[in-house]
Amino acid sequence: xRVLITGGAGFLGTRLARTLLQRGQLCGAPLAxxxxxxxxxxxxxxxxxxxxxVRTGDLLAQLDALMAEPYDVVFHLAAAVSGECxxxxxxxxxxxLDTTRALLEACRRQAARGRVARFVFSSSVAVFGxxxxxxxxxxxxxxxxxxxxxxxxxQKFICEQLVADYTRKGYVDGRAARLMTVSVRPGRPNGxxxxxxxGIVREPLAGLLAVCPVPxxxxxxxxxxxxxIAGLLAVAEAxxxxxxxxxxxxxxxxxxxxxxxxxxLHAVGGDEARSLVRFERDPHIERIVGGWxxxxxxxxxxHLRLIPDGDxxxxxxxxxxxxxxxxxxxxxxxxxx
Amino acid sequence: xRVLITGGAGFLGTRLARTLLQRGQLCGAPLAxxxxxxxxxxxxxxxxxxxxxVRTGDLLAQLDALMAEPYDVVFHLAAAVSGECxxxxxxxxxxxLDTTRALLEACRRQAARGRVARFVFSSSVAVFGxxxxxxxxxxxxxxxxxxxxxxxxxQKFICEQLVADYTRKGYVDGRAARLMTVSVRPGRPNGxxxxxxxGIVREPLAGLLAVCPVPxxxxxxxxxxxxxIAGLLAVAEAxxxxxxxxxxxxxxxxxxxxxxxxxxLHAVGGDEARSLVRFERDPHIERIVGGWxxxxxxxxxxHLRLIPDGDxxxxxxxxxxxxxxxxxxxxxxxxxx
Numbered sequence: 130x131r132v133l134i135t136g137g138a139g140f141l142g143t144r145l146a147r148t149l150l151q152r153g154q155l156c157g158a159p160l161a162x163x164x165x166x167x168x169x170x171x172x173x174x175x176x177x178x179x180x181x182x183v184r185t186g187d188l189l190a191q192l193d194a195l196m197a198e199p200y201d202v203v204f205h206l207a208a209a210v211s212g213e214c215x216x217x218x219x220x221x222x223x224x225x226l227d228t229t230r231a232l233l234e235a236c237r238r239q240a241a242r243g244r245v246a247r248f249v250f251s252s253s254v255a256v257f258g259x260x261x262x263x264x265x266x267x268x269x270x271x272x273x274x275x276x277x278x279x280x281x282x283x284q285k286f287i288c289e290q291l292v293a294d295y296t297r298k299g300y301v302d303g304r305a306a307r308l309m310t311v312s313v314r315p316g317r318p319n320g321x322x323x324x325x326x327x328g329i330v331r332e333p334l335a336g337l338l339a340v341c342p343v344p345x346x347x348x349x350x351x352x353x354x355x356x357x358i359a360g361l362l363a364v365a366e367a368x369x370x371x372x373x374x375x376x377x378x379x380x381x382x383x384x385x386x387x388x389x390x391x392x393x394l395h396a397v398g399g400d401e402a403r404s405l406v407r408f409e410r411d412p413h414i415e416r417i418v419g420g421w422x423x424x425x426x427x428x429x430x431x432h433l434r435l436i437p438d439g440d441x442x443x444x445x446x447x448x449x450x451x452x453x454x455x456x457x458x459x460x461x462x463x464x465x466x
Numbered sequence: 467x468r469v470l471i472t473g474g475a476g477f478l479g480t481r482l483a484r485t486l487l488q489r490g491q492l493c494g495a496p497l498a499x500x501x502x503x504x505x506x507x508x509x510x511x512x513x514x515x516x517x518x519x520v521r522t523g524d525l526l527a528q529l530d531a532l533m534a535e536p537y538d539v540v541f542h543l544a545a546a547v548s549g550e551c552x553x554x555x556x557x558x559x560x561x562x563l564d565t566t567r568a569l570l571e572a573c574r575r576q577a578a579r580g581r582v583a584r585f586v587f588s589s590s591v592a593v594f595g596x597x598x599x600x601x602x603x604x605x606x607x608x609x610x611x612x613x614x615x616x617x618x619x620x621q622k623f624i625c626e627q628l629v630a631d632y633t634r635k636g637y638v639d640g641r642a643a644r645l646m647t648v649s650v651r652p653g654r655p656n657g658x659x660x661x662x663x664x665g666i667v668r669e670p671l672a673g674l675l676a677v678c679p680v681p682x683x684x685x686x687x688x689x690x691x692x693x694x695i696a697g698l699l700a701v702a703e704a705x706x707x708x709x710x711x712x713x714x715x716x717x718x719x720x721x722x723x724x725x726x727x728x729x730x731l732h733a734v735g736g737d738e739a740r741s742l743v744r745f746e747r748d749p750h751i752e753r754i755v756g757g758w759x760x761x762x763x764x765x766x767x768x769h770l771r772l773i774p775d776g777d778x779x780x781x782x783x784x785x786x787x788x789x790x791x792x793x794x795x796x797x798x799x800x801x802x803x
Contacts, residue, residue, distance in 0.1 A: 218635060260711040260712060260713055261711060262710035262711030262713070262766075263608065263609060263710070263711050263713055271600065272600060272611050273611065274609050274610065274611045274612075274713070275611075276630075276711070276712075276713050277627070277630075277631075278634070280631055280635070283627045283628070283630065283631040286627055287624045287627050287628070290614070290620045290623055290624050290627075291620070291624070293613075293614075293620065294614075294617055294620040297615070298555060298617070373599035373600075374597040374598060374599030374600050374613070375597060375613075376597055376599070376600055376611070376613050429599075
């Protein structure tokens with residue numbers, strides 16, 4: 130079993146790679162080779178694993194070399210993020226649309242040589258935006274029409290269509306899964322509009338101030354890193370029949386208010402953590418976040434036995450357990466321990 | 467007012483061009499120049515009009531020359547048809563996706579020079595296919611999720627997304643309208659799966675045998691050529707507010723059974739015409755046509771005062787009036803006269 134992860138040095142790619150190496154198998158076959166392609170170098174523990182091969186550089190530029198040997202499963206996670214795509218229209222088209230198309234074309238050539246790759250495409254909840262003339266329903270389900278309101282969302286939605294058609298033609302065995310906003314992300318603030326949904330937990334647990342730009346009653350749809358990775362793996366391992374058609378699938382989401390997130394932070398990190406969050410409304414971010422769907426009914430995901438995180442307190446504890454070195458709050462470390 | 471019609475020598479392009487030249491204006495401004503771009507040469511009457519400029523050749527190859535002067539309105543009708551796209555995957559991607567994107571890019575360069583073109587994109591009811599796992603609702607409306615089941619439908623749906631995003635960015639003032647199956651098309655059978663929906667009227671009225679490959683109770687959604695052109699013009703002339711958002715709009719459809727079509731043929735052309743239609747079921751075509759939506763609720767089109775054809779008898783008479791030279795049936799010519 131040869132597996133490729135594009136964006137293999139990113140936050141989700143790294144976590145997916147570690148999970149795969151630990152499991153040692155995918156779709157019932159032993160993991161012989163895991164290729165991690167990304168602009169930068171993956172984490173040291175990944176590079177040290179004998180099964181891992183690292184390919185750094187621009188994906189589109191190195192595609193021929195990267196695809197010289199066939200893959201059984203491709204996880205295509207690499208993408209320019211929403212802020213970049215909004216600031217640089219051409220970059221978004223190249224990094225998201227052109228690169229995905231070229232990768233699908235490479236898989237098509239592989240299929241012509243006799244091996245059809247399973248192709249897991251990480252789409253995004255960002256396909257759902259509020260077209261002023263066609264507002265989103267209160268609850269988004271598997272049949273809700275996406276009307277993306279960002280170039281990133283448009284590019285993801287276009288790639289979903291390409292994956293569906295390459296699959297219909299038998300060029301890949303493609304599955305597009307829409308990832309929810311992932312919280313709590315480790316690391317530094319990344320400037321995304323959704324960044325505060327991790328920052329208001331991560332920073333206070335590290336003893337740092339955090340600003341919340343939206344009112345406490347704001348409702349959002351989240352998934353923890355562990356739930357997100359479980360979703361990608363379930364989508365990769367599902368039979369075509371269980372996946373259900375060729376249309377993109379919404380991964381499950383936990384619906385919480387920002388107030389509930391802060392209550393969970395309080396429960397885990399005490400007054401010390403909670404007091405480090407300050408509200409400072411930002412109308413720009415408020416408008417963007419307000420356009421995102423907050424409630425999902427994900428029947429197809431449930432059919433794959435994928436369920437949302439149970440409550441946000443557990444999500445906070447997951448973060449503390451996974452990243453103790455980034456946490457200074459003693460109560461949180463004790464509770465997680 | 468400078469107007470471009472791509473596919474300007476095709477059936478709909480020709481009819482749109484004639485209508486525009488006859489009106490002499492679009493969006494309230496006099497029509498000074500009408501550029502018709504197509505692989506082949508437009509009809510003689512169009513070429514003879516002093517306002518018309520003809521550009522023959524591959525659209526993608528001649529794009530720079532074609533877009534050297536700015537346009538106020540672009541009607542982008544040119545496309546490889548569904549059968550071609552299914553037979554030649556690369557041709558479809560090039561003729562439909564790459565060409566539309568290049569045309570939008572050219573419009574973006576024009577916008578950078580100060581003139582934002584109104585961009586009318588002819589999408590298609592073919593975006594609606596029956597994903598086995600997500601069957602279409604009984605009535606398709608403006609919020610129905612398209613799950614295209616052909617490369618042509620996928621490409622049209624992708625281009626709708628590009629038009630929406632180029633519009634959001636201010637690069638064009640784009641409007642995508644989904645055309646219904648047009649009946650009665652003049653000319654020769656074109657081999658499309660939907661071809662019989664014109665053929666079972668056109669051939670008998672010319673004294674020729676026609677084969678109907680689906681059972682008489684089959685329900686289909688149609689629009690006459692006149693109603694289709696009226697739809698394109700209304701979409702072009704609508705204010706952005708009246709168009710309603712940036713999502714593609716379904717043009718109105720008349721829902722009829724094949725039996726009702728044949729009854730209309732009988733009413734217009736008598737026993738002589740009706741007796742020339744033979745049923746000969748074709749499971750392949752039956753399956754394709756059965757996957758198309760047959761009933762529409764088109765609120766956005768209605769808001770633009772676009773209504774479906776009233777009944778199919780009137781559609782047959784429209785055909786006879788528009789193409790008397792192609793009709794030999796005396797009763798039909800008398801009724802239409």
